[in-house]
Amino acid sequence: MKKLMTSVAACLLLATTAYAADLNPAELRQQAQELFKPLPSTVPAVKGNKITAEKIALGKALFFDPRMSASGVFSCNSCHNLATGGDDNLETSIGHGWQKGPRNSPTVFNAVFNIAQFWDGRAEDLKAQAKGPVQAGVEMANTPGQVVATLKSMPRYVEWFKAAFPGDADPVTFDNFAMAIEAFEATLITPAPFDSFLNGDDDALTAEARQGLQLFMDKGCASCHAGINVGGEGYYPFGLIEKPGADVLPENDKGRFAVTNTADDSYVFRAAPLRNIALTAPYFHSGKVWGLKQAVAIMGTAQLGEKLEGNDVDLIVAFLESLTGRAPDVTYPVLPAETATTPKPASQIIPVK
Amino acid sequence: MKKLMTSVAACLLLATTAYAADLNPAELRQQAQELFKPLPSTVPAVKGNKITAEKIALGKALFFDPRMSASGVFSCNSCHNLATGGDDNLETSIGHGWQKGPRNSPTVFNAVFNIAQFWDGRAEDLKAQAKGPVQAGVEMANTPGQVVATLKSMPRYVEWFKAAFPGDADPVTFDNFAMAIEAFEATLITPAPFDSFLNGDDDALTAEARQGLQLFMDKGCASCHAGINVGGEGYYPFGLIEKPGADVLPENDKGRFAVTNTADDSYVFRAAPLRNIALTAPYFHSGKVWGLKQAVAIMGTAQLGEKLEGNDVDLIVAFLESLTGRAPDVTYPVLPAETATTPKPASQIIPVK
Numbered sequence: 001m002k003k004l005m006t007s008v009a010a011c012l013l014l015a016t017t018a019y020a021a022d023l024n025p026a027e028l029r030q031q032a033q034e035l036f037k038p039l040p041s042t043v044p045a046v047k048g049n050k051i052t053a054e055k056i057a058l059g060k061a062l063f064f065d066p067r068m069s070a071s072g073v074f075s076c077n078s079c080h081n082l083a084t085g086g087d088d089n090l091e092t093s094i095g096h097g098w099q100k101g102p103r104n105s106p107t108v109f110n111a112v113f114n115i116a117q118f119w120d121g122r123a124e125d126l127k128a129q130a131k132g133p134v135q136a137g138v139e140m141a142n143t144p145g146q147v148v149a150t151l152k153s154m155p156r157y158v159e160w161f162k163a164a165f166p167g168d169a170d171p172v173t174f175d176n177f178a179m180a181i182e183a184f185e186a187t188l189i190t191p192a193p194f195d196s197f198l199n200g201d202d203d204a205l206t207a208e209a210r211q212g213l214q215l216f217m218d219k220g221c222a223s224c225h226a227g228i229n230v231g232g233e234g235y236y237p238f239g240l241i242e243k244p245g246a247d248v249l250p251e252n253d254k255g256r257f258a259v260t261n262t263a264d265d266s267y268v269f270r271a272a273p274l275r276n277i278a279l280t281a282p283y284f285h286s287g288k289v290w291g292l293k294q295a296v297a298i299m300g301t302a303q304l305g306e307k308l309e310g311n312d313v314d315l316i317v318a319f320l321e322s323l324t325g326r327a328p329d330v331t332y333p334v335l336p337a338e339t340a341t342t343p344k345p346a347s348q349i350i351p352v353k
Numbered sequence: 354m355k356k357l358m359t360s361v362a363a364c365l366l367l368a369t370t371a372y373a374a375d376l377n378p379a380e381l382r383q384q385a386q387e388l389f390k391p392l393p394s395t396v397p398a399v400k401g402n403k404i405t406a407e408k409i410a411l412g413k414a415l416f417f418d419p420r421m422s423a424s425g426v427f428s429c430n431s432c433h434n435l436a437t438g439g440d441d442n443l444e445t446s447i448g449h450g451w452q453k454g455p456r457n458s459p460t461v462f463n464a465v466f467n468i469a470q471f472w473d474g475r476a477e478d479l480k481a482q483a484k485g486p487v488q489a490g491v492e493m494a495n496t497p498g499q500v501v502a503t504l505k506s507m508p509r510y511v512e513w514f515k516a517a518f519p520g521d522a523d524p525v526t527f528d529n530f531a532m533a534i535e536a537f538e539a540t541l542i543t544p545a546p547f548d549s550f551l552n553g554d555d556d557a558l559t560a561e562a563r564q565g566l567q568l569f570m571d572k573g574c575a576s577c578h579a580g581i582n583v584g585g586e587g588y589y590p591f592g593l594i595e596k597p598g599a600d601v602l603p604e605n606d607k608g609r610f611a612v613t614n615t616a617d618d619s620y621v622f623r624a625a626p627l628r629n630i631a632l633t634a635p636y637f638h639s640g641k642v643w644g645l646k647q648a649v650a651i652m653g654t655a656q657l658g659e660k661l662e663g664n665d666v667d668l669i670v671a672f673l674e675s676l677t678g679r680a681p682d683v684t685y686p687v688l689p690a691e692t693a694t695t696p697k698p699a700s701q702i703i704p705v706k
Contacts, residue, residue: 332436
């Protein structure tokens, strides 16, 4: 953490010197290419999970299947809706028994490129992440055993698991459930105008978006929000310079502290990946801020110690809008039918503790 | 109602005479063609709603948009899920504030061919139906004004409404919202093996399914379950011969009586359309019966006054399985993004009265 903070400070210093230089598109691109990477044109390789067409197809079915929840009401897509930016556009998600989750649902789009998953990075990768919400009492409230029993009760799912995991003697497992979902999610990549710009097209960004990009780098935003996902690559304290109020940064959620149990990690979160940020209000882990301009202004004060000018905020937002990508075409799946042995949905309300 | 019951009685009588004749496929088809109709190969014309590509595209977006509900959690597709037979496979649907709806959610597939919508037929057509759940306190809990405000806050929706309703000065209305959803739903047609059989393919049905079809006609099931949707064409008392127990037919739901306020209509319901019935457990308006065989047996006792043999039940179920159709390919929509003026989701729980 200390090393990261030093490097953030260094970048901020550097930022001050570079600011105000009005670069032409080619120079701007060159500078941007040192900090950001365009999305690849192919599905990325995933550590420990060879991606195949069969696995992707199975994962898509599982992703959209509400019977993976105890109640039969929620699927992965309920809170990571591919129709609305890969999230649910709620402050925090509503789950089993109408309980509210503790943190804002992050987008599934391009999530495969994040350093780790969840706001606090507690899941190493998407296959670890996929096991979380399905078991969380306030989300899908299910158990691995019940998920597997549900899947095994439907012969077509059993066939699909066999096809996706041809080497496995017993392919229908909770691990393979998560692997298949990870495979599908690895395909959820959204190339954006910013990628076209990085790839050489000057006109892909408006003049305002280019100025915004320059500000984004010069002011120091890119110190935390860099790389392929313009964020999602490291952990930083929310309130590096000045802590936001408890309305935005609730005191009882100490972020990564719960993962590492290290005092330095109090109120530390994974820097939000900013692709499609214009589609995924409300903002921050608390989901308390609905306007992107307001969110940018808060970041200025909290992370940079600078009250950003209104025009600068507008320009940065113009840049952020260039990160809105094209969602992949997804044919809505037709799921296997239940049988007599499929566990029945359980909708009883579990009281919030 | 009296006229219908007389015709039911007449058919039952006729059935007894015809029973036991073991017809060859061509004769069986001829008899079936007098009672049933195959699905058309094109989207049907809808009364008072010219179907256009623009209207279908808009309707698809609206159908999948959870922001049409007050909470931002439920879309039409939540309870009429195109992935799982066009319904939600729950006893009764779970809606706003985790409230449970009063009746089992019917499939949206082929619903355009029903005489009227809802179990009690209280909506004349799909455009009238579409206005119901969005306003029902236990379902989407929204208001027409809020739906229109939500739609008008998103410029792309406004464009889509203009394209779908080019003659209208103010196209974004609750009426047009319902018309567009009806247009999309008119495309949700699922041709099945039974259609192939009706269209001349002897081999489209197994020998068991053909025997089941013959039984279905001979025993009198087709007296109520006939026409293009193998049901959905008229209203009949549930318990015509013998009332099922209150577990299956709860006393407090008098069905069509609430619509017509006529004593004759107590416990009268629209005969369930049977296309895709194998995909849409649990059964009946109460959703209390999970097994299709059990449902067929109950129908035998309640409607025909006959305890069906186990083998006859199996054969009838084999026929019913031939009504499982091919769901249309639907590309999952990418929905317009919210703006600053989009009403915020309201997730407060409204207590069940």
